[in-house]
Amino acid sequence: MTAPQIVWLRRDLRLADQRAFHTAAQAGLVIPVYVLDDETPKHRKMGGASRWWLHHSLAALARDLEARGSRLILRRGRCDEVLAGLARETGASAVHALGHVEPWWRNAERAVATALPEGVAFERHDGLYLMPPGSVTSGQGGQYRLFTPFYRALSLHMPPPVPLPAPELAAPAQWPASERLEDWELLPTRPDWAGGFRKAWTCGEEAARAQLADFARRVAAYDEARNLPSIDGSSRLSPHLHFGEISPAQVWHELAKQGGAGSASFLRELVWRDYAATILRQFPDYPERPYKPEFEQFPWRDPLTDSQAAEDLAAWQRGRTGYPIVDAGMRQLWNTGWMHNRVRMIAASFLIKHLLIDWRHGERWFWDTLMDADYGNNGVNWQWSAGCGADANMFGRIMAPLTQSEKFEAAPYIRRWVPELSGIDQPYIHDPESYGMRPPAYPPKLVGHREGRERALAAWARVRGNEGDSG
Known part of the structure; x- marks a missing residue:
């Protein structure tokens, strides 16, 4: 037998x-x-x-x-x-x-x-990935730490192997006992805060294949549409990929068939999953500790000891910052377990730079509230936003929420997720306070853009000065 x-x-x-x-x-x-x-x-x-x-x-x-x-x-x-x-x-x-x-x-x-x-x-x-983590190496056999050379090296190994069909499964004569899924109490009950999840998502392998097929029909427009939160330009595959309901090889082969700039742009984004896994394999505590050691001395406002910082963190978490594009993203996250990628960057930058709160508080919040909360991806993305990662945005590059909201045409997105602003026309909806408007039930800004930017740059200058003194 x-x-x-x-x-x-x-x-x-x-x-x-x-x-x-x-x-x-x-x-x-x-x-x-x-x-x-x-x-x-x-x-x-x-x-x-x-x-x-x-x-x-x-x-x-x-x-x-x-x-x-x-x-x-x-x-x-x-x-x-x-x-x-x-x-x-x-x-x-x-x-x-x-x-x-x-x-x-x-x-x-x-x-x-x-x-x-x-x-x-x-x-x-x-x-789990396009290539086994650690297998994409430089000519000298070393591991990559920057995305672009990693992407170029991985691309030499593409396409991935042709996906395998589902196998026939022979069953044992006697099955071992199983616990009941309901007894694990994975679902919220008191209160049941998942109503928006049920409206937004269908889980499982069949749903993942359907989502891929839907995106394949739209991928030609991806390069232009992916940064616009008000339209359905994202793949919405990230939770399905995270839970392995569909493989990256399946995604690659389906979208590569479509060809064009949109497909190429998305497949490049798909490689970020492999890059994050490679970084995590080299630095297992990457989501917990800044890659650049000088950031250990950064003068963050600490919500654990500073009551105002704690209030600001809570306002950011609940989408009550006074910046419509940030608040729309944080409310979308709370209601659906997902946030548009461009808005993720804006919201992360705001927490880190305007509020001067340690990126690890944001990483933990996203870990708890994102459907696609991936340990490697989450850490890489937050360190990128904070400027302290292996391949990171400079700390001194501070996103202006108003500029981002206008550039990426976020007005319909704001109206959907911040209903107290739904009656305000453009351009005022992007930043009503700057136009002297005080919408009922909408909070004032936690900090002005100029004030927040200057405070962040001053903190960064202190860190850089200390780095020079120690050298």
């Missing part, structure tokens, strides 16, 4: 182009398992928005497996203990998994490999 093969699932919740499933199906009977691990030390717990998506993605995968005569086994606990116990219980000969780059998952993979009973193999497969 063929020994069962366990497929350990994490951020790879699909059947097609999933090498762990494909290899396990070739080897024998397949037992798909998801372990909810909130116990492993130093494991950063998923944020609330991600847990909502996880619930619905697991439910969709369970339905897909049942339609194929298989099942999804759910267990809770430490991954090494759960998988070792399950291997003994089922007589499995191997555990298959797609390799992850987050530091806690790399540690967990080593722990699982060590904990498995003698004779049970741990097989790590690629598939």
Whole structure:
């Protein structure tokens, strides 16, 4: 009798182009398992928005497996203990998994490999990224730290392998026990703040393929439309990619068929996922610590000790800054678990530079509220905005919210997400306070643009001066 093969699932919740499933199906009977691990030390717990998506993605995968005569086994606990116990219980000969780059998952993979009973193999497969993290190297064999040379080097290896079809899965004669998804309480109840999520998203592999097909029809306009928050110019694939409901190779091949500048522009953006994974592999604490050490001495306003900074942080989180483009983005995030990419940059710049609040407070808020909260991407993006990353925007380049809002035609976007401004015409809606308007129920600015900019540049000058003194 063929020994069962366990497929350990994490951020790879699909059947097609999933090498762990494909290899396990070739080897024998397949037992798909998801372990909810909130116990492993130093494991950063998923944020609330991600847990909502996880619930619905697991439910969709369970339905897909049942339609194929298989099942999804759910267990809770430490991954090494759960998988070792399950291997003994089922007589499995191997555990298959797609390799992850987050530091806690790399540690967990080593722990699982060590904990498995003698004779049970741990097989790590690629598939989360276009290329295995760490495999794209310079001519001297070194790892890249800047995006553009990394992109050029990775492009030499494209296209990625042709995506694999979903395999046939042979079921074991007897299934191990599974916990009930509902008992994990991943969904909010009191209060139920996910109403906007349900309106905005459908989770699962089938929904991911449908979203890709929809974007493929629109990708020709992507290069021009992607920075305009008021139109449907984004792919909206990021949560599906994050949870592995679709593979980057599937996205690449579908969009490369379309050709043109829009497709090329999006595929370049897709490579940022690989770049972030490469950076995280080199610097596992990247989302927690500035890459440029001089930023450890930056004179941030600390919300933990400064009550006004704490109030400003809360106002930013709730979209009550007095800057319409920032507030629209933060309210879109709170209501849908997603924010337009251009507005993410504007909102991040505002927190860091206008409010002079440490980027790590923003990183943590995005981690809790974004559906696509990815440890590597989130850290790379926030360090880019703060000017302290390996490949970063200069701190002294400060986005002016009014200029950004006007340039990228954000008026309809503001009207949608900041309804108290919906009756204001252009150009006033972009910055009503500067035109002497005081809309009812809309807050005044936390800080004026000139004041915030000058304060940020003064703080940056102090850091640069200290750097020179120490040298």
